[in-house]
Amino acid sequence: AVEADVIVCSAALAACERAGQWEPGLQLLGDMCKCSLEADAVIYNTAISACQQGSQWERALLLLGDMSSARLRRDAFTCSAAIGACGKAERWDVALGLLAELVLAGIVPNLVACGAAISACERGRQWNLALQLLVAMRLQELQPSVVAYNAAVSACEKGEQWQRALALMGEMRQRRVNPDGVTYNAAISACAQCGEWRRALGLLDSMVRVAIEQDTIAYNSAITACEKVAFPEQATELLYRMEEVRIEPNVITFNAAISACEKGHNLERALRLFLDMDARRVDPDTISYNAVISVCGRQGRWQPALQILARMRRQGILPQLVTFNALITAFESSAMWRCALDVMAEAQHIGLQTDAVTYTSALNVGEQAAEWRRTQLMLDQMCRAGPPPGLPGFHTVLRACSKGGAWQEGLVLFAELQQRRHDPGIVTYSLAMEASERGGNYVGSELLLKEARTSGAIPDQHNLHILDLHGLTASTAVVAVRTAMAEMAQIAAEASHDEPMALRIVTGQGLHTQGGESGVRSSVHQLLCEDFGLPFHPDEFGGSVVVPARSLRRLARRWRKRWAAESRQGCPERRGAAVGARKKGGMLLHAHARVQK
Template sequence: MLTTPSSMGVVASSTGLAACAMRDPLRPGPPSSQQRTALQQLTASMTALGRQQLWKEALALLQAAQEKRDLVLNVVVYSTAINACGRGREWQRALWILFVDMAREGLVPNQIVFNSAMSACQKDGRWQLAVAMLDRMRETGVTPDLVTYNTLLSACERAAQWAQAQHFLAQARARNLQPDVFTFGAAISACEKGHEWDQALGVLQQMSFYGVEPNSININGALSACEKCGRWEQGVRLLARMRSEQHQPDAVTYSAALSACEKSRQWQRALAVAVMAAQCGIHCDVIMQSALVSSCEKSLRWEAALGHLQEMRDPLRRLRLDLITQNAAISACEKCHQWSWALHLLAEAESVSLSPNVITYNAVASACEKGRQWELALALLTGMPKKMLRPDLVTFNAVMSAAAAGRRWEVALGLFSSLTGRDLVPDVISLGAAMSACEAGARWEAAVLLLADSVRMQLELSAIVCNSAISACEKAKNWELALSLLRQMQGSSLEMSLISFNSALSAIEHSGNWQLALVLLQEVLSPDNCFQADKLTYGAAIGACQSGRQWVPALSLLGQMRRSELLPDIVALGATASIPEVQSGEGLVLPELLAEVSCEGLRRLSPAQ
């Protein structure tokens, strides 16, 4: 009697059941003509139900026949039941019938039965069980055929098991089976899903070697593998091969080739593919046109993106514009700092009922941030709830960065403090935007509190954030805190940069702590660093010496700059010349220094040639 399996111990325990059932001496002989007719009717009914995916009804017929016991069920009946389960994705029931019900009846599975059970596993993505079916076939002496291997390859293809697919393809050839278009197609598709473009092209090459003519599905699969891996050269070359070999590329072919170019930022190649498609009578559909817009966006060609968007609006093209394409065009404008066009496209999307989403608003807010339009960015943020949209962290980060760029530190810090109340966790971008606002407003107290809050919230600190904090202290002339932050950076895993030291040196410059400035300069000049001192570094150190009226170190630093082939700027020379000892003529002939200052000043003031 048919029962429902509760686990997959079915496969493991089936051998013993089959052995016991096959020794049953009471099994009746061949069926009569009346029984054969009844079996044919039962099989036909179960087949019809299986095709309609009515597996429960098919199994009900099987169970009724089992309970009557006046009809000897054969392999064909059980194979039909297994096939019905496979169509209904009931792989467990299919295996129960194979390994329990058939074993109880003393029936030996054949190729068809095993293939049906394997297909049931394949349809539900159980590729490991499909492989187990192959092992059981060999154990029972059943020879796998091409259908077996095609099913195995299809199971591996669904699970993106490209290496297994290649293994079974080679195994089929080793058994002198002639792989067909389906066999090779499943192997190519497995490679495509596994992002193995070179393996997919290799299988396609094998088809010619074995005399199998690839169809458009095979070539499209290999081209799609190239597209997913961004191998636009191979994709375009494959497209050219199709055209030269009289294959007829379809819309799927051109879409894959165009998408490969799009992912590789090859907008001109993408346009060339679209032209080739039009020459073959295949007009760009929504997918191809969207890929064109996206390729322009990735290549920073905002005007071209708007041009393709305008083509989609042509009533004669009858293309339905979607939000994804509109967002790609907005993103192109955002990346190219075209904030006014981004706002225009947002208004346009709302006017044609495209229902802009959070992604749309984020791109427009970012465009406003790049265009230093903080008021517009803030208006977008506050207007989102009216559109039933909930701003996310990306939205807040864009608006905070816009406020920081507009030197509205109070707006940026207010938005930063509101994040926790909105269940949003600040990230390194949020912290960087808030810290930049503190730096722009010389709000070193706020910068310190912000750093303390970040440590308390265990936020990841970046070198950029710490540099902004040091710069805020420098603008506020708080050199002690700037130096403390620099030392904290050195004690952490953050990568030090010249910006960090220059900001700290600039904070120390007017404090008169010339010894400390020289210590920091020596740290910069250490061979362990991957950066070199520049004019700003020496200028700040010379300025510190000037504040401390230390003319000897100042002149020494000036000499170091010359030896390092750094041309002293007017600030460094002016700071040295303003030292009273220099003005009195000690250590250096004042006219020489003044002449150098004058030459540098004339160079800086002279118009560019």
């Protein structure tokens, strides 16, 4: 009767294991102990396997301990189930510890135990350990199964090791283990993670040649590969090819294709895909909406962005912070400052914690609108709300001050930046100089140039006959040229007529180009031609200009006349200050008024 009861309990426990019901299985095992029914190794193996189904690794380990207490021999099948339980719970370290205990106990691990350990490494993203286990299996003359190889390929996929994933596929063929759909899906995904879109598409096409059925997962991975490298055309083509091969796209498919359009700045294609989701009866999710609104933001298309946001709300999907950030970005090109503030306030009203991206996006809108006062207030708010905004935030407000003609405030902000122990670089100095230039404060801009050169932020690449503007922005280059021209004119006024005085100005490409044209080059040409009214000679490649000696002497004569006129008007100290400043530091402080033609 007792034996019959044990058989019945064993069968019932096996049924629980097959159904993945670990709780009633363990309860049944406990009832056996209460009824003094002795459980054997088979029953414990079944109970541990049930724990594996439910990812109950701790209970599986407790059962292993109970087996030791009952002096029941643990075999490879017992440990395989426990290792599998640890693997499902992503406890790869415990799984490998169990495998080591198995070896130390003199038990040779079987294919199931090794495969379970590799799967544990795959779930724990330990691709290197998974590959080491494969090597160990071969040393033990164990032929890894397709399941073990698939786990190793998936581990490489999670570790973004696409080369190793493809190498494993080659090894499978050499060992006459045929890759299946899981293998191909993992390999395609591995290539997708690393942006290897050509290899991903090649694997997708090869599935047809080896008679392996393609599925949605394979196409999703291939489309993701195109998304990684911002190829919306290829991503869209793959999505529509799915219809030809009668594979239904899901929301992940559309999200990947729309994201490819977002990265590729293709708004029309993204909107078309978004509308196609309705035709395919695929409900957009948060990712879908955010991707479409984001591409609208990048293109400055705030009208469709607002329409999509309204639909998002009608569908009952709550906007996220990334949604509002993208919408604020959409207002930037139209300088819709008040709309940006309203969106920011709404995000805060519904309990979202605005971040640096939110503030930076709003500051960019304020810059476009030349709202320097409001951008300053927002910058102060950023400083109070959390960590300092960093240089990009200060740069945005500096640009707003420049556009709004508030050069004094720009210089105050520049001083504040230095007080915060931010080391201004070439961009910061350039923006401060640009603000001074736009406000007509040429003295301030030249002093900033001198300070930048002294600090090493801008290299002093000016000698007597060559001024190198490589690496400078257009506004900084203008200040450097004006300063150099003043120095050369002063020297030309004092030099003999036969002394060579030509100045070569190397413009290069500068930090900014406009339609392929160097912003530095065009700004320097305009300064020499329109402001100074001096002839110059561009070289044949357009990378530099030469201001001849006669032009410099002509400029010197003009300035002598101006200084003489100022002296007659009772301002002799201005010329004296200018000459004195030149002797001290080589800076023309009297450049506040531009020389007229």
